[in-house]
Amino acid sequence: MKCKKCGTKASVNMRQHKLALCKEHYLEWVPEQAERFIKKYDMFSHGDRILVAVSGGKDSLSLWDILVRLGYQADGLYIGLGIVGGFGYSSESHRLAAKFADERRLTLHVLDVEAEYGQPIPVMSDISHRGQGKPCAVCGLTKRHVMNRIARDRGYDVLATGHNLDDEAAVLFGNTLRWSGEFLLRQGPVLPEVSGMARKVKPLCRFYEREMTAYALLRGLEYIYEECPFAEGSTSIYYKEALNRLENDRPGTKLTFYLRFLEARQQGLFAQQADARQGLHLCTNCGQPTSAPGLCSFCRMMYKVHGEIEIP
Amino acid sequence: MKCKKCGTKASVNMRQHKLALCKEHYLEWVPEQAERFIKKYDMFSHGDRILVAVSGGKDSLSLWDILVRLGYQADGLYIGLGIVGGFGYSSESHRLAAKFADERRLTLHVLDVEAEYGQPIPVMSDISHRGQGKPCAVCGLTKRHVMNRIARDRGYDVLATGHNLDDEAAVLFGNTLRWSGEFLLRQGPVLPEVSGMARKVKPLCRFYEREMTAYALLRGLEYIYEECPFAEGSTSIYYKEALNRLENDRPGTKLTFYLRFLEARQQGLFAQQADARQGLHLCTNCGQPTSAPGLCSFCRMMYKVHGEIEIP
Numbered sequence: 150m151k152c153k154k155c156g157t158k159a160s161v162n163m164r165q166h167k168l169a170l171c172k173e174h175y176l177e178w179v180p181e182q183a184e185r186f187i188k189k190y191d192m193f194s195h196g197d198r199i200l201v202a203v204s205g206g207k208d209s210l211s212l213w214d215i216l217v218r219l220g221y222q223a224d225g226l227y228i229g230l231g232i233v234g235g236f237g238y239s240s241e242s243h244r245l246a247a248k249f250a251d252e253r254r255l256t257l258h259v260l261d262v263e264a265e266y267g268q269p270i271p272v273m274s275d276i277s278h279r280g281q282g283k284p285c286a287v288c289g290l291t292k293r294h295v296m297n298r299i300a301r302d303r304g305y306d307v308l309a310t311g312h313n314l315d316d317e318a319a320v321l322f323g324n325t326l327r328w329s330g331e332f333l334l335r336q337g338p339v340l341p342e343v344s345g346m347a348r349k350v351k352p353l354c355r356f357y358e359r360e361m362t363a364y365a366l367l368r369g370l371e372y373i374y375e376e377c378p379f380a381e382g383s384t385s386i387y388y389k390e391a392l393n394r395l396e397n398d399r400p401g402t403k404l405t406f407y408l409r410f411l412e413a414r415q416q417g418l419f420a421q422q423a424d425a426r427q428g429l430h431l432c433t434n435c436g437q438p439t440s441a442p443g444l445c446s447f448c449r450m451m452y453k454v455h456g457e458i459e460i461p
Numbered sequence: 462m463k464c465k466k467c468g469t470k471a472s473v474n475m476r477q478h479k480l481a482l483c484k485e486h487y488l489e490w491v492p493e494q495a496e497r498f499i500k501k502y503d504m505f506s507h508g509d510r511i512l513v514a515v516s517g518g519k520d521s522l523s524l525w526d527i528l529v530r531l532g533y534q535a536d537g538l539y540i541g542l543g544i545v546g547g548f549g550y551s552s553e554s555h556r557l558a559a560k561f562a563d564e565r566r567l568t569l570h571v572l573d574v575e576a577e578y579g580q581p582i583p584v585m586s587d588i589s590h591r592g593q594g595k596p597c598a599v600c601g602l603t604k605r606h607v608m609n610r611i612a613r614d615r616g617y618d619v620l621a622t623g624h625n626l627d628d629e630a631a632v633l634f635g636n637t638l639r640w641s642g643e644f645l646l647r648q649g650p651v652l653p654e655v656s657g658m659a660r661k662v663k664p665l666c667r668f669y670e671r672e673m674t675a676y677a678l679l680r681g682l683e684y685i686y687e688e689c690p691f692a693e694g695s696t697s698i699y700y701k702e703a704l705n706r707l708e709n710d711r712p713g714t715k716l717t718f719y720l721r722f723l724e725a726r727q728q729g730l731f732a733q734q735a736d737a738r739q740g741l742h743l744c745t746n747c748g749q750p751t752s753a754p755g756l757c758s759f760c761r762m763m764y765k766v767h768g769e770i771e772i773p
């Protein structure tokens with residue numbers, strides 16, 4: 150297999166795109182594509198201040214790397230979740246995120262959940278009884294709250310996450326199997342700014358997971374290989390595997406599923422009135438948007454954990 | 462496992478319904494459920510004349526059996542497709558459909574495609590170059606045309622087919638992976654009557670395929686076990702297998718996928734204007750509805766096959 154651009158030996162072959170590239174041209178191609186997606190979905194411009202949510206994994210570090218290379222003003226946010234695992238998941242991912250930032254003299258905000266909110270994620274999860282024995286629900290809720298809070302408090306215009314096509318297609322697959330209208334109307338590369346919440350964007354949403362792995366490896370990024378120890382057996386991994394089998398038999402299935410969804414929605418497949426974001430309220434404690442009047446889910450959880458609410 | 466109704470040894474255990482039944486109560490339960498679906502989706506009433514499309518397989522013969530037991534006026538239509546296969550697929554399925562009708566003194570209309578239209582399905586397919594080497598596209602087109610024609614010419618109010626949940630979920634799965642809006646808006650247990658075309662209904666659409674197999678076996682129906690020899694490797698079988706894996710891991714997935722879809726659509730998930738059935742035309746040759754002005758797809762195919770069009 151030869152590189153389509155220069156004819157030397159290809160390093161990456163993308164069946165679904167019918168495209169093979171050598172290392173050099175692959176490392177050019179990924180940022181070019183990312184720039185195309187950023188423009189196509191009108192994610193942000195060079196004047197915007199971008200906060201990248203960095204986990205220490207391949208996707209978020211690659212995203213930060215790509216945005217900086219493309220000349221965007223991108224700072225990082227690392228959230229210390231306090232997940233110990235067998236190999237020290239949180240401390241190792243923190244070390245790698247900090248190393249990445251230091252080597253490039255980039256700004257990395259760090260928020261340690263235990264220091265800030267009194268308990269690490271697994272303990273919060275135990276106390277609050279959310280998520281049926283798994284801390285993933287509490288973790289997601291906390292990360293969303295913290296990202297919104299830091300973006301707002303530090304005056305960022307946009308919050309960027311490293312979700313790739315496999316992540317997005319798996320979420321879409323789950324929402325579709327249940328036909329969750331509320332989520333089908335909202336899921337996408339851009340979640341517009343609403344009062345108290347910065348715009349959220351997913352610049353990698355059209356890259357296959359393996360494309361991001363190839364990028365991180367060929368770019369020589371040092372990232373945490375291990376999945377979070379709590380991810381095992383999760384629904385999202387289950388849906389990813391189901392989609393991988395379909396993709397394997399028919400290359401391009403995953404991309405078509407996601408892109409045709411975005412296209413069909415834009416062309417008016419869904420009725421607009423079902424958009425739940427129309428009726429958002431502001432949490433009476435933290436001021437972040439929430440679906441019902443009163444406290445948001447995060448503040449209700451904090452109340453369970455501490456038995457009291459602190460005004461932030 | 463014991464029968465939920467009488468406590469004797471159960472013959473059928475339905476994990477997804479958390480219900481086990483003995484032979485006697487299963488043979489009661491299936492028609493009761495069918496009657497529930499017929500009423501729920503307002504398919505037809507006892508005053509309607511129903512034409513059941515009978516292939517000789519377990520689903521269509523069970524459907525006919527159930528409708529007659531429920532006291533509906535149901536005649537059969539067998540379409541001779543001229544598929545020879547290794548074991549004489551068409552002649553064997555014809556024999557079994559005729560036997561079923563004779564034993565019960567029911568009316569079975571028979572239309573032989575070769576006698577009526579000059580060629581059997583596989584030859585029509587070869588000549589017309591539809592469907593990429595497989596006769597399935599031509600077969601589906603022809604069956605739809607013939608069913609509509611006989612229903613109209615013989616004055617039936619409703620056309621009933623034996624599509625089960627596995628069939629319906631597989632079609633929905635394919636349409637969803639591609640987000641085919643036109644089909645998503647139309648697929649369902651009832652396709653209302655339009656000018657020149659009888660109402661179409663699928664009374665078995667909420668029964669799992671294995672539930673229908675169990676019904677046919679326990680009822681002692683003699684049906685053709687083999688699939689059509691051309692079905693091997695088809696997309697619908699591929700999607701059925703994919704859904705069966707999901708169902709196997711999480712019983713009820715298939716039923717939830719289909720029912721939540723119907724529910725969400727009824728609750729207004731989709732924008733109504735995309736319904737393609739609004740702008741139907743009538744074929745200038747056969748008078749059946751078609752999406753574009755002029756000849757319908759079937760008559761265009763017949764023109765290819767014969768080089769001329771006969772007024773029916």
